[in-house]
Amino acid sequence: SGSMRRGGRLALAKGHATMLIEQALRAGDEVGLLVFGGRGVEVLIAPRRAGKAAAARVPALGGGGGTPVVEALAQARRMLQRVLRCDGKLESWLW
Secondary structure, three states: OHHHHOOOHHHHHHHHHHHHHHHHHHHOOEEEEEEEEOOEEEEEEEEEEOOHHHHHHOOOOOOOOOOOHHHHHHHHHHHHHHHHHHHOOOOOOOO
């Protein structure tokens, strides 16, 4: 949202997201990335084994617009359910 552009919050969130993706890359884990704002919810990276390209997409993300949190959480839930159903993973995280 627009409020993320104040006080360095967006930079902090993007730095944390990049760190999590890089950790997943080192561990050989899978990563998916949803972005949401004034234009709705978008799957930026469909769940798959983490790669350097995933972390490279994060710095270009911007802030602004509304915050469709309910829609984003619903989309994240659907994404996690598909991954769990397909892969039978025992552990999944939503950040």
